[in-house]
Amino acid sequence: MDRIGASVLTISPGRPFRASLTTFGALVWSGFRRYATYRQATIAGSFTNIVFGFLRCYVLLAVAAGAVGNRPAGYDVEQLATYVWVGQGLLAVTGMWGWAELADRIRTGDIASDLLRPVPPVVSYLAADLGRALHGVLTRFLGPVLVGLLFFPLVTPQRWQTVPLFVLSVLLAVVGCFGCRFLINATAYWLQDARGPQMLWTLGSGVLAGLYFPLRLLPEWLTVTLWVATPLPGLLQTPLDVLVERDPPALQAGLVALQAIWAVLLIWLATVVQRRAERKLVVQGG
Amino acid sequence: MIQMRELRKDFTVRVKAGRLRREKRTVSAVDGIDLTIEPGEMVGYIGPNGAGKSTTLKMLTGVLSPSSGEVSVFGLTPVPQRTRLALRIGVVFGQRSQLWWDLPLGESFRLLRHIYRVPAAEHEARLRRCRGLLDLDAFLDTPVRQLSLGQRMRGELTAALLHGPRVLFLDEPTIGLDVVSKQAVRSFLAELGASGDVTLVLTTHDLADIERLCDRLVVIDHGRVVHDGTIEALHARYGSRRSLVVELDEPLPPGFTLPGASVTGVEADGHRVTFALDGSSSGAAVAALVAVASVRDLSVVEPDIEDVVARLYQAG
Numbered sequence: 001m002d003r004i005g006a007s008v009l010t011i012s013p014g015r016p017f018r019a020s021l022t023t024f025g026a027l028v029w030s031g032f033r034r035y036a037t038y039r040q041a042t043i044a045g046s047f048t049n050i051v052f053g054f055l056r057c058y059v060l061l062a063v064a065a066g067a068v069g070n071r072p073a074g075y076d077v078e079q080l081a082t083y084v085w086v087g088q089g090l091l092a093v094t095g096m097w098g099w100a101e102l103a104d105r106i107r108t109g110d111i112a113s114d115l116l117r118p119v120p121p122v123v124s125y126l127a128a129d130l131g132r133a134l135h136g137v138l139t140r141f142l143g144p145v146l147v148g149l150l151f152f153p154l155v156t157p158q159r160w161q162t163v164p165l166f167v168l169s170v171l172l173a174v175v176g177c178f179g180c181r182f183l184i185n186a187t188a189y190w191l192q193d194a195r196g197p198q199m200l201w202t203l204g205s206g207v208l209a210g211l212y213f214p215l216r217l218l219p220e221w222l223t224v225t226l227w228v229a230t231p232l233p234g235l236l237q238t239p240l241d242v243l244v245e246r247d248p249p250a251l252q253a254g255l256v257a258l259q260a261i262w263a264v265l266l267i268w269l270a271t272v273v274q275r276r277a278e279r280k281l282v283v284q285g286g
Numbered sequence: 287m288i289q290m291r292e293l294r295k296d297f298t299v300r301v302k303a304g305r306l307r308r309e310k311r312t313v314s315a316v317d318g319i320d321l322t323i324e325p326g327e328m329v330g331y332i333g334p335n336g337a338g339k340s341t342t343l344k345m346l347t348g349v350l351s352p353s354s355g356e357v358s359v360f361g362l363t364p365v366p367q368r369t370r371l372a373l374r375i376g377v378v379f380g381q382r383s384q385l386w387w388d389l390p391l392g393e394s395f396r397l398l399r400h401i402y403r404v405p406a407a408e409h410e411a412r413l414r415r416c417r418g419l420l421d422l423d424a425f426l427d428t429p430v431r432q433l434s435l436g437q438r439m440r441g442e443l444t445a446a447l448l449h450g451p452r453v454l455f456l457d458e459p460t461i462g463l464d465v466v467s468k469q470a471v472r473s474f475l476a477e478l479g480a481s482g483d484v485t486l487v488l489t490t491h492d493l494a495d496i497e498r499l500c501d502r503l504v505v506i507d508h509g510r511v512v513h514d515g516t517i518e519a520l521h522a523r524y525g526s527r528r529s530l531v532v533e534l535d536e537p538l539p540p541g542f543t544l545p546g547a548s549v550t551g552v553e554a555d556g557h558r559v560t561f562a563l564d565g566s567s568s569g570a571a572v573a574a575l576v577a578v579a580s581v582r583d584l585s586v587v588e589p590d591i592e593d594v595v596a597r598l599y600q601a602g
């Protein structure tokens with residue numbers, strides 16, 4: 001029988017990239033599995049999203065009925081309904097709210113376990129979050145979209161590139177949203193408790209990502225500023241605008257590119273913040 | 287293998303001073319530790335509560351930066367080279383879990399294989415062995431959050447070993463375990479240590495762990511080393527001796543002396559006498575005793591490590 005400690009560790013040196021990919025894939029899968037255990041929470045969450053979907057949809061349609069030419073901010077009725085219902089589905093995919101895992105682990109000192117692994121925390125949390133998002137697509141996304149289809153007229157995309165661009169845009173929204181949430185949670189490294197920043201995030205993100213109303217309703221100068229200067233419209237409004245074909249193809253591609261820039265920037269920022277934090281980190285608890 | 291030079295960690299804490307004022311105060315959790323640990327050593331790292339054991343282990347594993355001094359493990363500096371070090375060490379912090387709360391234990395192990403990039407065959411072999419020695423099979427499919435403390439600890443130990451680390455840092459791995467689980471963990475670690483190529487640093491409040499496993503004992507108090515050596519050296523230093531307890535039919539005659547031993551206690555009207563043995567073999571003392579008295583029963587008692595350690599802690 002071989003001894004446990006006896007064999008030297010082998011780290012498949014020939015194919016570091018493939019090995020990294022396998023590790024990343026395993027971490028994504030673990031994120032998926034972790035959410036798959038909570039079926040009741042998934043059902044309850046879907047139900048809530050559907051109820052709020054009806055509320056939002058009726059309100060927006062009422063606004064549309066009163067607007068000039070029935071097109072508030074350039075959306076027709078079908079586009080608005082799609083905006084609402086797909087948005088309700090996406091909410092759980094990007095996981096905008098309610099993620100405090102990192103902050104909790106910093107506060108209790110459990111972050112030590114993450115640091116004891118040979119994978120940088122930003123990478124392992126990102127992978128797990130992609131797994132969570134995948135679980136969200138398969139469970140939480142479909143419910144609201146189906147209900148929307150059943151009760152309202154929804155848009156069918158006309159251009160061939162819309163669906164692939166939408167998929168890419170959703171992926172970038174997930175990554176960008178993760179970056180934002182990681183940074184909010186990481187304030188716990190300095191504050192011990194991230195509840196203040198979390199609250200601010202919950203209040204701000206809903207409005208500025210275009211959840212409560214499409215940001216196009218705002219004056220143009222403000223919309224443009226929000227889009228360029230903050231990552232928030234990229235977390236919800238951009239994928240939805242892409243899907244309902246609100247803009248000409250070139251502008252849509254530009255908006256997705258902007259999302260990509262923000263996603264890269266946010267992940268880079270998260271890495272920098274994490275590295276800073278590790279230098280001064282005090283792991284709590286004996 | 288492991289080196290610490292003048293290692294220190296100061297924490298700044300704010301304490302209340304008056305109604306609104308808060309004062310900064312510095313706590314030296316680790317206060318200048320010098321230690322060298324060679325490959326294959328099994329070191330018991332003990333000390334009273336708050337002595338700085340966990341703080342030292344955090345610095346050794348790279349999750350806490352030292353305030354000053356040097357530390358190296360495998361020639362690596364733990365904090366800046368943490369990810370490289372993580373591949374080569376195994377760590378258990380008894381009070382916290384390194385497993386995934388929502389995943390079944392077996393799945394956590396599979397995930398660890400990918401994180402540490404262990405070849406499948408190696409992983410299987412190590413896991414099979416741990417399953418046998420630590421009796422994991424009954425709860426491999428149970429989510430970690432549903433495991434009892436003892437089951438989880440056995441899982442934690444396995445998780446720390448699956449990548450075949452050469453250095454193990456265990457902070458209270460037997461905390462909260464029942465007698466059987468403790469024995470399972472101890473004999474598992476003993477077997478690991480017997481191979482001679484695993485270096486172990488073990489923190490515990492159960493001194494039986496140390497007696498069973500460690501040939502070297504490092505005692506710290508207030509962040510400083512107060513003893514470093516074998517358990518025997520500790521006994522010698524505190525003059526703790528083995529004792530001989532005899533039950534007699536008749537009390538010993540007054541003025542009786544036993545060569546190489548001295549009387550430390552007389553009970554039951556002289557029917558039970560305790561001698562402390564001064565290094566001489568118990569055989570000689572027993573022979574001398576039965577020559578003059580009728581002995582009903584006798585036992586040789588090893589010095590109690592708890593007593594010695596308690597004396598050491600109280601001296602600090």
Ligand SMILES: Nc1ncnc2c1ncn2[C@@H]1O[C@H](COP(=O)(O)OP(=O)(O)OP(=O)(O)O)[C@@H](O)[C@H]1O
Nearest residue numbers: 282284286297299315334335336337338339340341
């Ligand atoms: N994060 C922290 N902030 C402030 N002081 C701390 C912190 N962590 C530890 N200390 C202090 O450092 C000292 C050493 O703590 P440490 O956890 O290393 O003790 P220990 O030897 O592991 O004790 P125990 O046997 O109780 O586990 C204690 O006085 C403790 O109060």
Ligand SMILES: [Mg+2]
Nearest residue numbers: 286339340341
């Ligand atoms: Mg401790």
